[in-house]
Amino acid sequence: MSSIIQMDGVQKSYFLSNGEKIPVLRGIDLEIQENEFVVLMGESGSGKSTLLNIIGCLHSVDSGKYVLGGQDITSLRDDTSLATIRNKMMGFIFQQFHLIQKMTALKNVALPGFYNGMSVSQRESKARQILTEIGLSDRMGHKPSELSGGQQQRVSIARALLNDPEIILADEPTGALDSKTGIEVMELFTEFRKRGKTIIMVTHTPEVAKYADRIIFLKDGKVVNHNYYHVSP
Amino acid sequence: MAFDALMANKMRTLLSMLGVIIGVSTVIAVVGIGIGAQEKINEQYKNMSVESILVMGGGGGGGGGGRQTASSKLKAGDVEVVMSDSENLRSGTASYSGNTEVSFGKFSESKSVIGVQNSFFSAVNLQLSTGELFTSQQYGSRDRIVILGDTIAKDLFGAEVSSAVGQIVSVSGKKFQVIGVLAKNGVSSRLASYDDSVFVPYLTAEKSILGSKGRIMLIFLANSVSVLPTAMEEISGILREHHKLKSTAEDDFRMFDAGSMVSSAQSSAQTLTILLTAVATIVLIVSGIGIMNVMFVTVVERTKEIGILKAIGAKKGDILLQFLLEAMMLSLLGGSIGIAVGESAIPLLNKLEGWYLVYSTTGVIIAFVFSVSVGIFFGFYPALKASRLDPVDALRSE
Ligand SMILES: Nc1ncnc2c1ncn2[C@@H]1O[C@H](COP(=O)(O)OP(=O)(O)OP(=O)(O)O)[C@@H](O)[C@H]1O
Ligand SMILES: [Mg+2]
Numbered sequence: 001m002s003s004i005i006q007m008d009g010v011q012k013s014y015f016l017s018n019g020e021k022i023p024v025l026r027g028i029d030l031e032i033q034e035n036e037f038v039v040l041m042g043e044s045g046s047g048k049s050t051l052l053n054i055i056g057c058l059h060s061v062d063s064g065k066y067v068l069g070g071q072d073i074t075s076l077r078d079d080t081s082l083a084t085i086r087n088k089m090m091g092f093i094f095q096q097f098h099l100i101q102k103m104t105a106l107k108n109v110a111l112p113g114f115y116n117g118m119s120v121s122q123r124e125s126k127a128r129q130i131l132t133e134i135g136l137s138d139r140m141g142h143k144p145s146e147l148s149g150g151q152q153q154r155v156s157i158a159r160a161l162l163n164d165p166e167i168i169l170a171d172e173p174t175g176a177l178d179s180k181t182g183i184e185v186m187e188l189f190t191e192f193r194k195r196g197k198t199i200i201m202v203t204h205t206p207e208v209a210k211y212a213d214r215i216i217f218l219k220d221g222k223v224v225n226h227n228y229y230h231v232s233p
Numbered sequence: 234m235a236f237d238a239l240m241a242n243k244m245r246t247l248l249s250m251l252g253v254i255i256g257v258s259t260v261i262a263v264v265g266i267g268i269g270a271q272e273k274i275n276e277q278y279k280n281m282s283v284e285s286i287l288v289m290g291g292g293g294g295g296g297g298g299g300r301q302t303a304s305s306k307l308k309a310g311d312v313e314v315v316m317s318d319s320e321n322l323r324s325g326t327a328s329y330s331g332n333t334e335v336s337f338g339k340f341s342e343s344k345s346v347i348g349v350q351n352s353f354f355s356a357v358n359l360q361l362s363t364g365e366l367f368t369s370q371q372y373g374s375r376d377r378i379v380i381l382g383d384t385i386a387k388d389l390f391g392a393e394v395s396s397a398v399g400q401i402v403s404v405s406g407k408k409f410q411v412i413g414v415l416a417k418n419g420v421s422s423r424l425a426s427y428d429d430s431v432f433v434p435y436l437t438a439e440k441s442i443l444g445s446k447g448r449i450m451l452i453f454l455a456n457s458v459s460v461l462p463t464a465m466e467e468i469s470g471i472l473r474e475h476h477k478l479k480s481t482a483e484d485d486f487r488m489f490d491a492g493s494m495v496s497s498a499q500s501s502a503q504t505l506t507i508l509l510t511a512v513a514t515i516v517l518i519v520s521g522i523g524i525m526n527v528m529f530v531t532v533v534e535r536t537k538e539i540g541i542l543k544a545i546g547a548k549k550g551d552i553l554l555q556f557l558l559e560a561m562m563l564s565l566l567g568g569s570i571g572i573a574v575g576e577s578a579i580p581l582l583n584k585l586e587g588w589y590l591v592y593s594t595t596g597v598i599i600a601f602v603f604s605v606s607v608g609i610f611f612g613f614y615p616a617l618k619a620s621r622l623d624p625v626d627a628l629r630s631e
Contacts, residue, residue, distance in 0.1 A: 080550075
């Protein structure tokens with residue numbers, strides 16, 4: 001088993017408009033293995049989303065080292081390369097679903113294929129296939145506003161899978177769902193893990209965290225504890 | 234995708250296109266007017282040789298009507314004087330013209346009558362349609378014979394102008410025999426339209442019809458366009474000497490060359506076109522600002538969408554292109570409507586007195602290019618801003 005994500009002393013600060021510096025990550029050391037299901041927990045404001053966004057190449061690091069799949073991307077600033085990593089290697093799932101309202105479920109799911117150079121028929125047939133697997137075959141023509149929260153989240157999960165990414169990044173994916181729907185989402189994640197995906201998920205809910213192989217606790221921008229629930233095979 | 238976005242807000246789309254619609258229809262009209270004016274000039278001067286030099290009585294340079302001052306000593310005989318002394322002229326002739334009553338049957342109207350010397354018709358490129366021209370002997374006579382212009386012949390005798398030959402018409406109350414009819418020519422000189430004139434021998438006009446009320450015009454043809462300036466100086470010198478003018482005295486004649494008459498007409502048409510183009514450009518710039526405004530609003534409204542697109546792998550260039558395409562579609566759609574509006578306005582404008590617009594593909598092409606560039610130019614900055622948004626900040630926005 002090899003590590004897919006490796007961080008050494010990663011630091012990240014935000015700057016307010018008045019120039020004030022807000023240190024958020026104060027030296028993160030972290031290693032995540034391929035095909036691991038990891039949960040990030042910690043108090044509100046502890047830097048979980050920030051860390052997830054750095055892993056997903058939406059943010060850059062200020063200092064420290066970030067190695068992704070064997071490639072040191074600490075100082076990678078080139079927009080095209082970063083966008084390509086996000087497009088092919090990462091699948092993002094958000095608490096608020098972040099679907100494009102004026103597009104149907106099918107178009108939403110197919111969208112990452114557009115940036116991956118797939119033809120319309122290619123990406124839409126892939127989208128149809130995933131939506132069917134996920135149990136939404138009868139909702140493909142619906143717009144997000146015509147879907148329930150759970151259905152919308154499943155659409156956004158389908159979208160995250162379109163380009164077959166190695167890593168799935170989920171920021172409180174069950175945060176806007178009731179507990180039953182949340183469990184359904186976790187069952188999907190467990191299934192993805194069986195299929196070889198690496199999953200990194202932020203959550204505040206212990207029942208949801210139970211599905212993971214490992215929980216990483218953040219406090220004041222540092223990793224304070226690695227809590228193993230299962231022993232990885 | 235870009236198109237869907239536009240349809241999502243039809244009213245705003247329409248409003249933002251309004252400027253482009255107005256701008257582009259103005260461009261169509263402007264080009265129509267410009268080309269129309271050009272065509273008119275070409276039509277007007279098409280039969281005039283560029284080597285021709287016109288000399289008229291009266292002093293003080295060019296411009297003005299054809300009024301002849303009493304002090305002018307310009308005479309038909311000057312032609313021979315000039316021709317015998319000049320080295321740069323290939324022919325010269327004179328005409329004596331004015332207005333008089335021409336009647337036949339019930340028809341009776343004041344028309345321009347032109348008394349002509351030998352070689353007048355060839356100097357101004359007038360061709361015979363039917364009948365005959367004056368013989369050289371008739372040119373020097375005071376015979377009551379007349380050649381009719383095309384328009385006047387049709388007015389008097391109908392479309393079949395050959396029936397005119399041999400008929401007797403009344404000119405200034407005297408009986409004249411029609412000996413020929415000219416082909417349609419289209420030229421309207423500074424004085425009158427040749428098609429709407431009648432032609433008589435020079436002396437007939439001077440002695441029997443117009444008396445001293447006529448206006449004399451000498452017409453010379455230079456050997457070539459390149460010697461035109463020299464030839465004009467020469468004519469001036471010869472005439473001044475012949476008229477015994479002191480070196481300090483002003484010319485008692487005015488001289489024009491056909492080439493500069495055409496080019497001054499062209500340049501005034503051009504001035505008009507430039508002016509109207511400036512107006513159209515301003516309208517288009519204003520319309521571009523309208524588009525820019527709408528695009529800024531759109532970018533702000535869709536900040537979250539931009540964040541989503543970036544998270545799933547859109548590059549800066551993809552975002553830039555998408556918003557640029559939207560702006561271009563706005564302006565292109567506006568442009569197409571503008572072209573349609575402009576084209577359908579042309580026949581309406583042509584109904585107005587003194588307007589002459591022409592349909593032209595040039596206009597459509599210019600309008601098309603204009604509207605696309607307006608879209609690209611004014612859509613670029615909003616699109617650039619969109620592409621530079623930070624994905625995390627964008628996702629967080631409401
Ligand atoms: N763009 C920003 N500008 C300034 N400060 C920011 C910005 N984004 C986040 N922060 C600050 O960084 C800290 C960490 O934010 P982050 O969103 O990573 O926390 P979190 O652990 O995900 O919290 P939550 O559980 O509430 O989602 C917070 O104190 C937050 O106020
Ligand atoms: Mg968070």
